[in-house]
Amino acid sequence: MSFQTKEYVQLIEQQCQAIMMSRRINDKIVVLCEGDIPVPGRRSPSAYRRLEVMPDANFYTACIPPWWRNTGTTPKFIPCGSRGYVLDTYFKLLELHRVPNGDSYLNPKKLFAIVDLDLQVQSTHEDYLFPDTEAIFKSLYQGAKVNQQEASQHRIWVTGLIYKEAYFLIPELQPIFDDYPIPLTFNNQPLQLENIYLALGKDVDSDANLGENLTTAGNRISYCAELDCSSIDQLKSSWLTQFQSATDKEQKDKLIYALLMIKPVKKYWEEQIHPEPNPFNPPLKRLQEELTLEIGSFYSKEGEKLETEHHIPIFFKTLHQFV
Amino acid sequence: MHLLRVQVPEFRALKNVDIKFEKDLIRKVFPLGSQNGGGKSTLLQLIFVLLHCSSHPDRLPFLNNLLAQVSIPEGESHKVLAKMDIWDGEKIVQIEFLCCNDTFLEPLKSNGTATIGDISFSSPFREQSIKQKLGEIPTTISRLTQEMNNLKVTNEMTEVQKTDILKKKTDLEDKLKQSNEGSEKIKQEHTVVHSMVENLMEFLRIEKLHYINPLNAEKKPLLCRIIDMEVSETAAFLRKLADKIFLAAPSTQVYLFLSPDNRKLLFKAGTVDNYGTALKEPKTKLPGFFTYDLTSTEVITKSFIVARDQDFSERVNTGRYSGDHYQQVLNEMKQLLATGKKILPQLNPKDNMVEGVRFTTEDGTELYPEDLSHGELKRLGICVWSRKIENAIVLMDEVENAFHPDWQYQIVLDLMEWGPTNQYILATHSYELCQALTPAHVKELEPKLLPVR
Numbered sequence: 001m002s003f004q005t006k007e008y009v010q011l012i013e014q015q016c017q018a019i020m021m022s023r024r025i026n027d028k029i030v031v032l033c034e035g036d037i038p039v040p041g042r043r044s045p046s047a048y049r050r051l052e053v054m055p056d057a058n059f060y061t062a063c064i065p066p067w068w069r070n071t072g073t074t075p076k077f078i079p080c081g082s083r084g085y086v087l088d089t090y091f092k093l094l095e096l097h098r099v100p101n102g103d104s105y106l107n108p109k110k111l112f113a114i115v116d117l118d119l120q121v122q123s124t125h126e127d128y129l130f131p132d133t134e135a136i137f138k139s140l141y142q143g144a145k146v147n148q149q150e151a152s153q154h155r156i157w158v159t160g161l162i163y164k165e166a167y168f169l170i171p172e173l174q175p176i177f178d179d180y181p182i183p184l185t186f187n188n189q190p191l192q193l194e195n196i197y198l199a200l201g202k203d204v205d206s207d208a209n210l211g212e213n214l215t216t217a218g219n220r221i222s223y224c225a226e227l228d229c230s231s232i233d234q235l236k237s238s239w240l241t242q243f244q245s246a247t248d249k250e251q252k253d254k255l256i257y258a259l260l261m262i263k264p265v266k267k268y269w270e271e272q273i274h275p276e277p278n279p280f281n282p283p284l285k286r287l288q289e290e291l292t293l294e295i296g297s298f299y300s301k302e303g304e305k306l307e308t309e310h311h312i313p314i315f316f317k318t319l320h321q322f323v
Numbered sequence: 324m325h326l327l328r329v330q331v332p333e334f335r336a337l338k339n340v341d342i343k344f345e346k347d348l349i350r351k352v353f354p355l356g357s358q359n360g361g362g363k364s365t366l367l368q369l370i371f372v373l374l375h376c377s378s379h380p381d382r383l384p385f386l387n388n389l390l391a392q393v394s395i396p397e398g399e400s401h402k403v404l405a406k407m408d409i410w411d412g413e414k415i416v417q418i419e420f421l422c423c424n425d426t427f428l429e430p431l432k433s434n435g436t437a438t439i440g441d442i443s444f445s446s447p448f449r450e451q452s453i454k455q456k457l458g459e460i461p462t463t464i465s466r467l468t469q470e471m472n473n474l475k476v477t478n479e480m481t482e483v484q485k486t487d488i489l490k491k492k493t494d495l496e497d498k499l500k501q502s503n504e505g506s507e508k509i510k511q512e513h514t515v516v517h518s519m520v521e522n523l524m525e526f527l528r529i530e531k532l533h534y535i536n537p538l539n540a541e542k543k544p545l546l547c548r549i550i551d552m553e554v555s556e557t558a559a560f561l562r563k564l565a566d567k568i569f570l571a572a573p574s575t576q577v578y579l580f581l582s583p584d585n586r587k588l589l590f591k592a593g594t595v596d597n598y599g600t601a602l603k604e605p606k607t608k609l610p611g612f613f614t615y616d617l618t619s620t621e622v623i624t625k626s627f628i629v630a631r632d633q634d635f636s637e638r639v640n641t642g643r644y645s646g647d648h649y650q651q652v653l654n655e656m657k658q659l660l661a662t663g664k665k666i667l668p669q670l671n672p673k674d675n676m677v678e679g680v681r682f683t684t685e686d687g688t689e690l691y692p693e694d695l696s697h698g699e700l701k702r703l704g705i706c707v708w709s710r711k712i713e714n715a716i717v718l719m720d721e722v723e724n725a726f727h728p729d730w731q732y733q734i735v736l737d738l739m740e741w742g743p744t745n746q747y748i749l750a751t752h753s754y755e756l757c758q759a760l761t762p763a764h765v766k767e768l769e770p771k772l773l774p775v776r
Contacts, residue, residue: 043754045356049765072727181349282347289761290349
């Protein structure tokens with residue numbers, strides 16, 4: 001953990017107190033996640049309506065598999081700010097429960113966190129099993145798949161793709177976009193995910209962040225022997241060559257998932273996917289929020305399949321062991 | 324059908340309400356929040372009664388009970404009760420409901436179109452009374468004539484009897500004359516009033532106003548205007564719309580469409596049961612009205628009966644009995660109950676008719692009603708009820724009551740699955756329920772700011 005100012009420590013403590021005093025988490029599985037910290041006050045429709053953006057936690061809640069929904073034991077997702085805030089809140093909560101002093105509705109044995117992988121490595125805590133987010137990633141994932149043998153020992157999960165938003169662009173979602181009642185476009189063309197992957201691939205060398213963290217990125221996708229991570233230009237050219245010449249779906253998907261592990265995608269999701277121009281279509285933000293819920297619904301249904309390899313349903317399957 | 328916008332200038336707790344339910348939102352479920360007493364239930368009932376009752380004469384008493392609570396400000400000729408924009412599948416239909424008094428007809432009196440007496444919104448009612456009287460006159464004349472013919476003076480009668488008969492005859496002749504004269508007068512009056520009614524209707528036709536309750540003149544006249552639609556089409560549209568509007572609410576709700584006496588039953592000690600009885604009439608006469616609670620069991624029982632009949636029809640039509648419909652209902656119900664519980668039809672041992680439902684564990688052990696939560700019954704009831712509804716506007720009050728937080732969230736997903744073509748407007752206090760939707764879905768009746776004092 002980095003140096004923390006007194007104000008920062010106070011803020012984290014306040015946040016922990018708010019979580020501990022929240023009745024809705026009473027003996028529930030609690031998952032800390034990224035996203036704007038809720039304004040204190042009564043949780044009412046009015047308070048929800050006033051939110052400027054839909055909380056990130058809603059996406060994860062929408063992904064809860066149907067078999068878990070009506071049991072009264074579903075996990076509660078609590079947004080705690082940025083990735084660093086989430087981790088600091090997690091460790092502070094554990095610390096506050098180590099020495100019984102005061103009251104809490106939180107059961108620390110049921111406390112989890114999920115954060116974005118990102119390109120920058122974020123350290124955790126000296127007492128934790130894994131020193132940083134990259135070490136968690138290495139343990140939790142084998143190539144593009146969750147290492148289910150190891151999953152249950154993880155209390156802090158990192159996404160297997162670079163950001164939560166990368167999960168909005170996986171190839172299996174193409175039918176969702178095709179069937180969406182409002183026609184969607186990417187760069188003014190009907191939305192085809194393949195075009196987004198190509199755009200991402202072509203932009204690899206212009207991504208300074210990726211260039212600076214090429215070693216980390218290279219280690220993540222080392223399972224793709226055909227990709228050359230010796231330089232950013234080589235990575236770009238090898239990825240494009242392989243992608244454009246790939247003939248079978250499996251090989252193509254492998255390259256796509258590798259790209260979604262290392263290439264920041266937020267601006268493509270947030271800025272370049274639009275509704276088809278039509279005065280009756282919704283504003284961009286509203287469309288994205290609803291689309292996020294539909295994508296959540298996709299992952300929720302995936303959770304019903306026993307053999308699913310999608311990260312998010314496996315995350316829930318693992319969490320359910322702690323009910 | 325999709326309610327796009329509702330505006331209510333003033334009705335009970337509602338002031339300057341203007342809410343839009345955007346059509347571009349894909350999830351057509353809209354939570355509606357407010358403080359307690361903020362008017363959520365009032366708004367749902369107002370929309371429901373105006374759209375469900377305005378086109379059916381037998382439902383007008385419910386509408387009139389609601390209208391009794393409307394007052395037109397002194398010196399005003401009318402008051403806009405509500406405006407609604409509705410997407411009918413092809414276009415936006417803008418509907419306006421106005422409560423009026425006779426001052427509204429001043430232009431008709433002053434522009435020379437009507438030179439006749441006291442034209443009024445009650446003229447159609449008056450004409451109906453006159454018609455009734457006119458209808459009774461031939462019977463009266465026939466009766467009097469018959470009585471006269473029966474009065475005969477014979478030689479055997481005494482003088483006193485003869486005098487008495489002649490007197491009776493004179494009386495009957497007078498009455499007959501009066502009846503004939505009265506008949507003429509009534510006919511003349513009818514001509515005048517009929518002309519008034521024609522003028523009134525012509526005036527309303529020109530103004531594109533449909534008169535909703537002309538024969539209930541003792542109540543407030545209610546007019547409806549649909550922008551860009553002729554009056555002749557308005558009634559047909561309202562009738563179509565009435566089949567596409569539904570209200571579900573708790574049976575302990577105060578319903579503004581009940582008579583004042585019936586509403587009071589809810590608050591009198593020892594009469595709450597009578598309130599349930601008072602609700603039976605609207606439940607029978609308003610097909611779009613549903614209350615949670617005990618009705619749930621009735622609805623579930625009916626679904627078993629329908630499934631049984633469908634299986635029987637299949638047997639008759641195809642010669643094959645599969646029992647698929649019955650099994651499908653069983654499976655659907657089982658999915659909705661908590662793990663380990665089953666629902667079965669309760670058969671009357673005498674005739675094997677379905678008379679209710681019973682609940683068991685997986686191994687067949689009978690469960691007592693108290694083993695089944697109120698929430699479970701309610702959810703089952705809503706499921707069966709909403710599955711029958713298509714392409715409609717469904718208004719639901721306090722839907723989250725008796726549901727634990729997971730179910731409050733889930734009910735949004737359930738409704739979208741059970742009746743995917745419907746639009747739902749849910750009056751609620753639940754944050755959990757809202758989380759299944761985006762902040763843009765949530766609407767609010769905001770408390771009004773008061774001037775600084």
